Amino acid sequence: MVAVxxxxxxxxxxxxxxxxxxMRARExxxxxVVVGDRVSLVGDTSGAPGAxxxxxxxxxRTSVLRRTADDVEATPEGRLERVVVANADxxxxxxxxxxxxxxxxxxxxxxxxxxxxxxEPLLCLTKxxxxxxxxxxxxxxxxxxxxxxVRPDSALDDVRATLAEQVSVLVGHSGVGKSTLVNRLVPNxxxxxxxxxxxxxxxxxxxxxxxxxxxxxxxxxxDPGWIIDTPGxxxxxxxxxxxxxLLHGFxxxxxxxxxxxxxxxxxxxxxxxxxxxxVAAGHADPRRLGxxxxxxxxxxxxxx
Ligand SMILES: Nc1nc2c(ncn2[C@@H]2O[C@H](COP(=O)(O)OP(=O)(O)OP(=O)(O)O)[C@@H](O)[C@H]2O)c(=O)[nH]1
Ligand SMILES: [Mg+2]
Numbered sequence: 314m315v316a317v318x319x320x321x322x323x324x325x326x327x328x329x330x331x332x333x334x335x336m337r338a339r340e341x342x343x344x345x346v347v348v349g350d351r352v353s354l355v356g357d358t359s360g361a362p363g364a365x366x367x368x369x370x371x372x373x374r375t376s377v378l379r380r381t382a383d384d385v386e387a388t389p390e391g392r393l394e395r396v397v398v399a400n401a402d403x404x405x406x407x408x409x410x411x412x413x414x415x416x417x418x419x420x421x422x423x424x425x426x427x428x429x430x431x432x433e434p435l436l437c438l439t440k441x442x443x444x445x446x447x448x449x450x451x452x453x454x455x456x457x458x459x460x461x462x463v464r465p466d467s468a469l470d471d472v473r474a475t476l477a478e479q480v481s482v483l484v485g486h487s488g489v490g491k492s493t494l495v496n497r498l499v500p501n502x503x504x505x506x507x508x509x510x511x512x513x514x515x516x517x518x519x520x521x522x523x524x525x526x527x528x529x530x531x532x533x534x535x536d537p538g539w540i541i542d543t544p545g546x547x548x549x550x551x552x553x554x555x556x557x558x559l560l561h562g563f564x565x566x567x568x569x570x571x572x573x574x575x576x577x578x579x580x581x582x583x584x585x586x587x588x589x590x591x592v593a594a595g596h597a598d599p600r601r602l603g604x605x606x607x608x609x610x611x612x613x614x615x616x617x
Contacts, residue, residue, distance in 0.1 A: 487545025
């Protein structure tokens with residue numbers, strides 16, 4: 314299933330790639346169908362104008378990317394339906410280097426979500442024509458986090474190679490250039506692109522997730538992969554991730570907890586938390602520890 318609009322699901326037939334419009338069949342019960350789901354269809358699967366098939370089964374998912382709109386409930390965007398994508402292999406965290414500026418706190422949250430969903434994270438830094446990536450890359454220096462740099466005139470060969478044979482989902486703030494990138498990668502994608510001036514006033518150019526098949530790579534017959542464009546988000550709520558699992562988003566800190574006393578919660582209030590010594594010894598960036606502890610605190614309801 315590649316797109317949904319007001320209860321009408323666009324599905325592509327596996328063998329032919331032909332689009333079919335479908336609705337949920339009653340037998341699905343309360344199960345939601347999300348972009349990326351592999352589904353079984355019955356009824357009129359001709360794809361003719363006006364034809365409507367029914368989704369009767371959702372195949373077991375290899376991954377589920379969840380986002381909880383937990384910490385922005387007071388804003389209109391916070392009440393938006395959470396973004397959920399199924400069967401993605403790669404989480405492409407899109408962050409512009411300027412306009413809007415990068416926010417490592419947001420990227421850290423996406424990393425937690427990726428590790429929690431068992432999806433490989435990839436950092437995609439856009440608008441490299443406006444600012445350099447050094448500050449962001451320095452922050453992630455201790456992490457084995459692959460990254461791509463995108464500028465309006467870059468050839469995108471490295472991007473295409475990284476997306477090949479994968480189902481990749483783009484996530485990021487509004488205005489960072491997700492749809493711009495998708496339009497460059499997929500001719501005829503026709504994703505609406507916004508102006509950055511609208512960002513911050515709660516305007517999102519893309520309003521729903523869409524999966525698109527990437528065009529074949531020149532000179533190869535391999536699977537070029539799929540890319541899923543999603544609407545911009547203000548925050549990446551992690552209420553569904555347990556406090557223990559939060560640490561998985563910080564692989565640079567994990568080893569530092571081996572010297573912690575039993576049942577250490579790793580907060581700043583823990584007198585003997587091993588993470589303080591780990592950072593003091595230069596094994597990890599103190600800003601990463603700060604970010605981890607802010608996440609722990611926001612889960613406990615101390616900080617927004
Ligand atoms: N200078 C510069 N501008 C860019 C680049 N990529 C995108 N933009 C501009 O950034 C603005 C927002 O781009 P979009 O692609 O609509 O951003 P988006 O992430 O899809 O935003 P939402 O759909 O709201 O989540 C547009 O005006 C683009 O032209 C880039 O590499 N450099
Ligand atoms: Mg967009």
